[in-house]
Amino acid sequence: MKLTILGNNGGYPKGNGACSGYLLENEKVQVIFDLGSGTLSNLLSINDGTQLDAIFITHLHWDHISDLFVLQYLLEKRGQVLPLYLPRTPENIYDILSNIKNFDVHPIDDGDEVAIKNMKFSFKKMRHPVETYAIKAIDDRGHSCLYTGDTGICQELKDFAQDAHTLLCDCTYVNNPDENKHLSAEQAAEIAENAGVRHLILTHFDPEVNPRDYAIIAERILRRGRVTKSEIMLTFNI
Numbered sequence: 001m002k003l004t005i006l007g008n009n010g011g012y013p014k015g016n017g018a019c020s021g022y023l024l025e026n027e028k029v030q031v032i033f034d035l036g037s038g039t040l041s042n043l044l045s046i047n048d049g050t051q052l053d054a055i056f057i058t059h060l061h062w063d064h065i066s067d068l069f070v071l072q073y074l075l076e077k078r079g080q081v082l083p084l085y086l087p088r089t090p091e092n093i094y095d096i097l098s099n100i101k102n103f104d105v106h107p108i109d110d111g112d113e114v115a116i117k118n119m120k121f122s123f124k125k126m127r128h129p130v131e132t133y134a135i136k137a138i139d140d141r142g143h144s145c146l147y148t149g150d151t152g153i154c155q156e157l158k159d160f161a162q163d164a165h166t167l168l169c170d171c172t173y174v175n176n177p178d179e180n181k182h183l184s185a186e187q188a189a190e191i192a193e194n195a196g197v198r199h200l201i202l203t204h205f206d207p208e209v210n211p212r213d214y215a216i217i218a219e220r221i222l223r224r225g226r227v228t229k230s231e232i233m234l235t236f237n238i
Contacts, residue, residue, distance in 0.1 A: 001024060001025070001026045001119075001137065001139050001143055001145060001237070001238040002024070002025050002026065002235055002236070002237055002238070003022060003023070003024050003145060003166065003168070003201075003235065003236045003238060004022065004023040004024075004025075004046065004233065004234070004235045004236075005022060005201075005203070005230045005231060005232055005233065005234050005235075006018060006021035006022055006023055006032075006035075006039040006042040006043050006232065006233075007019045007020055007021040007036050007037070007038055007039040007042065007232060008020065008203045008204065008205055008211075008230040008231070008232060009036075009063075009204070009205055009206075009207045010063060010150070010170075010172050010182070010204040010205065010206060010207075011063055011206070011207065012037065012063065012207060013036075013037050013038045013207065014207035014208075017038065017207060017232065018036065018037060018038025018039045018041075018042055018232060019036025019037045019038060019039065019063040019064065019066070020033075020034040020036040020039070020063060020064050020203070020204060021033070021034050021035050021036050021038075021039025021040075021042070021043070021067070022034065022147065022168065023043060023046075023047065024137055024145060026118070026119065026139055028117040028118050028119075029053050029116050029117050029118065029119045030047070030051050030052050030053055031052065031053055031054050031055065031056060031116065031119075031121075031137075032052065032054075032055040032056065033056050033058065033135060033147050033168075034056075034057055034058055034064040034065070034149070035055060035057070035064070035065060035066075035067040035068050035071065036062075036063045036064050036065065036066055036067060037062075037063060037066045037067060038067070039067050040067040040070060040071055040074075042232060042233060045233075046233070049071075049074065050078070050080070052082060053083070053116050053117070054082065054083040054084070054085060054114075054116060055068070055082060055083070055084050055085070056085045056086075056108075056121065056135050057084065057085065057086035057087070058087075058126075058132050058133055058134070058135065058147070058149025058150065059087055059128060059130050059131060059132030059133070059149055059150060060086065060087060060089070060090055060093040060094065060097075060130060060131075061130060061150065064149075064150070065086075065093070065097075068084070068097065068100075068103075072100045072102050072103070075102035075103075076101075076102050080102065081101075081102050081103070081104050082102065082103060082104065083103075083104045083106060084097065084103040084104065084105050084106065085106045085107075085108050085114065085121075086105065086106075086107065086108065087107070087108060087130075087131040087132065087133060088107045088109075088131065089130065089131045090130060090131075094107075108123050108133060109123070110123065110124060110125040110133070111123065111124070118139060118140040119137055119138065119139050119140075120137070120138050121135055121136070121137050121138075122135070122136045122138075123135055123136075124136070124156050124157070124159075124160040125156060126148065126149060126150070126151035126152075126154060126156060126157060127151050127152040127153070127154040127156070127157075127179075127180065128149075128150050128151055128152065128180075128181060129180065129181060132149050132150055132151060133149060134146060134147060134148045134149055134151065134156075134157060134160055135147045135149070136160060136164065143165050143238050144163075144164045144165050144166070144238075145164070145165065145166045145168065145238050146160065146161055146164040146166070146167050146168065147168040148167070148168065148169045148170045148183070149170065150170050150172075150181070150182055150204065151170055151182070151183065152177065152178065152179040152180050152181055152182060152183065153177070153179050153183060153187050153191075157191060158191055158194065158195065161191055161192070161195035161197060162195045162196065163195065163196050163197075164195060164197050164198075165197070165198050165199065165238055166197070166198065166199045166200075166201060166236065166238045167188075167191070167192050167195070167197040167199070167200050167201065168201045168203055168230070169183065169188040169191070169192070169200060169201065169202060169203065170182055170183050170188070170203065170204040171183050171184060171185045171187075171188040171202045171203070171204065171205070171214050171218070172184075172204050172205070172206060173185070173206075174206075174209060174213050174214055174217065175217070182204070184217075185202060185213075185214040185215070185217040185218045186217055186218070186221060188200060188202060188218060189217070189218035189219075189220075189221035189222045189227065190221055192218075192222050192225055193221060193222050193223060193224060193225070196224060196225075197222075197224075197225050198224075198225045198226070199225055199226055199228065199236070199238075200218060200222055200225055200226070200227050200228070201228050201229075201230050201236065202214050202215060202218060202227065202228070202229050202230060203230040205229075205230075211229040211230070211231075212229065214229060215227055215228070215229040
């Protein structure tokens with residue numbers, strides 16, 4: 001599998017930045033995890049989108065979904081319909097997206113699994129002010145990539161992360177996290193260390209904070225794996 005960072009800011013993008021969005025692909029499958037502000041432009045700089053199999057949305061906050069609303073015009077122009085997997089709430093936002101004719105909308109629930117060609121995707125409910133899910137992708141070689149979405153610390157994430165090859169992890173706070181909303185760099189590293197994660201990729205950065213500040217903290221804690229701060233258009237092999 002190959003993971004490309006399309007955006008890595010939380011809340012709003014910094015100058016020349018983008019909010020959450022990630023392209024995961026292998027030789028048969030191409031999917032997007034979240035599509036926040038600025039991510040569609042970054043995607044189209046490397047991929048025309050015609051071979052996308054699906055978009056998975058972790059939760060319906062604007063910094064994770066805003067470019068869906070302009071993607072619809074590209075899909076309409078092409079006559080393309082794209083499967084869109086997302087939570088059912090908040091209902092007003094779900095209803096808006098459900099009524100876009102170029103999205104084939106599929107609601108997700110805790111414990112659901114979706115198979116697309118030679119990849120399987122599973123969902124685990126996380127801790128956040130709105131309904132939100134972590135997504136784990138596993139290919140036919142048994143390699144796995146887990147994307148946390150936005151979450152505070154919770155046992156569900158600790159369990160779900162066990163033995164993941166790659167953990168793409170929310171670390172909005174350098175320290176002093178709001179445990180009902182987001183993780184800190186320290187918490188992300190502790191989860192990865194205890195779960196035996198081989199590669200921790202930090203993401204969802206505060207636009208006003210240098211991403212290196214997160215990595216310095218995580219590197220002090222994670223011993224069994226490696227730490228990387230996500231950077232836009234950086235690609236990782238899983």
